[in-house]
Amino acid sequence: MILKMTDTDTAATLISADCPFAKLPDHLLIEIFLRVPISDWGQISCVKKQWAKLFQEECLWDAALIRSFPLAGQAKRWPGPIPRGLSKRRYAALYVSKQIFSLHDEIDEIVGHTYLFLREQLEVSPMPLPSGILHGTIIADQFIACGKSQDKAYELASLIWLAVIDNLEETEQTFSVLKRLALDGEVFLPFPYSRSYNVQWRVFERLFTDFRDCFNHVDYYDLLSLAKNKFQMIPSAWLGY
Template identity: 75%
Template sequence: MTDNRDNDNLTSTDNSFGKLPDHLLIEIFIRVPVLEWAKVSCVKKQWANLFHGECLWQAALVRTFPLASQDKRWPGPIPRELSKRRFAALYVSKHIFALDDEIDEIVGHTYLFLKEQLELSTMPPHSGILHGTIIADQFIACGKSRDVTHELASQIWLAVLDNLEENQHTFLLLKRLALEGDVFLPFPYSRSIKVQWRVFEKLFTDFRDCVNHADYYDLLAMAKNEFQPIPSAWLGY
């Protein structure tokens, strides 16, 4: 009996929503909490198509971030892309970064770009990604000062490192970042000491079981060369 009632409810709901035109469905969906959108898009193919289209994301962008300019000039090497990407960038800027209550779309785009390049690439990232020069170029192209560029790049690196999945790919990436930490780059392109510290901290804590005997002593020697003193938690293989 319970199953029949549930099926009747689902059929009734499906028929009711099935009669609504797409523009009304969009107006309903963009009022649902963002964290539920993935579940909503899986209910039926029609709804999934709406979440893959531009119209829903354009409406969500206007509703959620009404002050986001549609015609703002967008210089720099990192693409702005369409409404779905813009919504994601603004959402990231608002919920991951604390920038004096300011929502900076550039920060969100840069975070998404760096995270994807580091996380999804099957080949080692090229030097412009690995050393963060593309990040700095983006902020400079958008009119940020050198000091602001360096600080924002540092915040983005820290946020990305904290949100990478704990897997073999990330371990190899962190190890490469640690081993290439002494590459000289002029300010503001150089990674901050806070970023380098976080790289070693994750290697010696989150990924400690992945580090073999030889790598441990190589990494420890580099850590001692960069940081004095180093935490006792990093010691002992």
């Protein structure tokens, strides 16, 4: 059975008390929803209050976690300062690790949680951002607590920074965050981050391509001058206003 919420008539039919589908018990609804593409879950949860409540409860996310990530139940003790959370959070972290990082090892869930944590901090935290986030200490500590070496911890932290920067939406908050990161320079990824240069490059790249129209002339030329001093050679795509 394929469930699609693409028009108001379909939704109205499912809400109707006369529709047999509307009378199904929760455990059967969960089994049906789990067979629907995850991209449709947002629409499904808006059809009925009963369905919205299901998507807020742990029973659905417990089932989704077991179905999509059967090895998740074998996870070891959770280390580090970033919390694991309940089943919905764990599902999101594992989904991220699979879709964005293509990971399938013992640290995949931890990478997913770290990605979600960093992205949320950048998207919702007031400026200035907490120093523990900018310096990456919380992120590195997460992997060191898992038994990774410092070099590996910094490599993973930089990989996550790159993914988060790539996936931030084009909003005013993102523009402000990227400007702050560009101006802070060495502050947000200090030594011994092994790939901080790549992360800094990506920050400027997004600013000068996706957000060029958001600059005033003064800020644009100030950051362009900073980029030239930092990287020496810069792409032609970054030039011009």
